[in-house]
Amino acid sequence: MxxxxxxxxxxxxxxxxxxxxxxxxxxxxxxxxxxxxxxxxxxxxxxxxxxxxxxxxxxxxxxxxxxxxxxxxxxxxxxxxxxxxxxxxxxxxxxxxxxxxxxxxxxxxxxxxxxxxxxxxxxxxxxxxxxxxxxxxxxSAEQITLFLAGDSTVTDSSEDGFPFCGWGQMLPSFFKHDVAVANHAQGGRSSKSFIAEGRLDAIMEELKEGDYLFIQFGHNDQKTDEARHTDPSTTYPEYLLKYIEAARSRNATPVLITSVHRRYFDAAGKLKDTHGAYLEAVRKLAEEEGVTLIDLAEKSRRLFEELGPEGTKSVFLWGAPGEWMNLSGGVQDNTHFQERGGLRIAELVVEGIRENHLQTLIMFLR
CATH class of the missing domain: 2.60.120.430 (Galactose-binding lectin)
Structure with a gap:
């Protein structure tokens, strides 16, 4: 129609x-x-x-x-x-x-x-x-669909969620009409709970040859509850492998993405790594499976250290009382982004697309 x-x-x-x-x-x-x-x-x-x-x-x-x-x-x-x-x-x-x-x-x-x-x-x-x-x-049935599986750092904001913003929300602005971004990321999900809730199955219903599946989990895999927790040396890569296999079963291209860093600095102004072994697990799995890796952890580390403790407040969801109507009491969130931050992180993802020579996406970048 x-x-x-x-x-x-x-x-x-x-x-x-x-x-x-x-x-x-x-x-x-x-x-x-x-x-x-x-x-x-x-x-x-x-x-x-x-x-x-x-x-x-x-x-x-x-x-x-x-x-x-x-x-x-x-x-x-x-x-x-x-x-x-x-x-x-x-x-x-x-x-x-x-x-x-x-x-x-x-x-x-x-x-x-x-x-x-x-x-x-x-x-x-x-x-x-x-x-x-x-x-x-x-x-249109001819476009490439870029599917996103991830957590709240990737997801779309709700209509009344301003100024909260995931990087996946900003990604469509970088592509011409030949690429449709299907953002299935959902706040609070881990690589395990996303699958348990049938969200990967929903992607599989639409995923086709020539499409892409970008996968970024880790923030909630660290949580201790049974529904979400995975172990970085065993169950975490095992669950990530399910996404890779799902994409390959449709002749689509899986892309692993390391978790974007949180905003925590040491006294010297260096970023603290709160993800630890989960980052190395993604890098190792990408190498073992021959899967494209966008190392968003490393990219975001360089960006956040360049901006510093004060500058990163304009990227993350920080605001004084009265600054935003939806957060009238003020907010100091070191995990989630405001719109400017979502756009900056999306730029890093696009940078990774170029560096990895994903030509069928690169040719349709604006």
Whole structure:
């Protein structure tokens, strides 16, 4: 199924498109609309199909009911009379477009990929001057899907989770529409509990030849409860091997990723290693199995030591009382990231993709 929407004031939509006005609030009967219209306005500038009018969705989210799967999404965004600036996130607040800017009379035509689960595509608009003229949602079976299995340092934030951010949430913005990121990472999971809950089985239902499975666990494998704990010398690599075998059974490519470091420094300003033998276990398994390794632990160590104890507060989830509405009492979290941190760690993962010559991903990087 394909879906085409023409945004702006009431009038005749472009042929093949459905008209969406600033007053079109979502309801399940029609299957599309803005989640909240209170911050959406509209303008008509000129009498031109698609580009002549638009909606202005300040901090608004557009919803469209679609079948689960991969989609190529194309937007037209601009204004005949004024500059525009748009940042766009999709389901789970995954960043896909960052500060796309146009001058008066210019129109950005941008394409990106979205992996939809749960039967609904969500587009969240931000930016200094957001515009949306047209939206095309086209089903696609040809894209590479990059699956992520991991914990809270990887996962997507919830809609009300700002400023918390996993690095997997930021990864889509680095790829063209040829690669769809399917982030199955979930907070609190270990390599063991992820499998026990059927999450690897869910990935296997969609995983196909040519896809990738990126695997980063370790934070919760260290926990002592039976449901999550694994031993770095035995059960931890045994569970990781299950992910490798799952990917290979579908002719997909497994990629092991060492755990990103926590924010703990010694008196000399050197980062403390809180993962210990779990890191070496991943490196050893990658060598034994001939699996691509992105050593995110080493990459994040270098980054965090460069930033230092104070600088890393802008990467991790640190904030003073009143700084963030969702964390009004303040927060000092040395494990999880804010959006800036999620983006920096995603950059390190992309660096690892390049270093390991994963060509079918490299060729589709922006």
């Amino acid at each position: 394909n879906y085409f929407y023409d945004f702006g004031p009431d009038g005749t939509p472009a042929p093949g498109y459905t008209k969406v006005t600033a007053d079109d609030v979502y309801n399940p009967d029609k299957g599309y609309g803005f989640a909240d219209c209170s911050r959406v306005s509209e303008r008509r500038r000129v009498e031109e199909a698609l580009t002549g009018d638009f909606c202005i969705p300040f901090g608004a989210t557009f919803l469209a009911d679609v079948e689960d799967g991969n989609y190529i999404v194309r937007i037209i965004a601009g204004d005949a009379c004024a500059p525009a600036s748009i940042t766009l996130s999709t389901n789970g607040e995954r960043l896909v477009l960052q500060e796309v800017r146009t001058l008066a009379g210019q129109y950005a035509r941008e394409m990106f990929a979205v992996n939809v689960r749960g039967g609904q595509l969500k587009l969240s608009f931000k930016g200094l001057a957001p515009r949306i003229n047209a939206l095309e949602i086209m089903s």
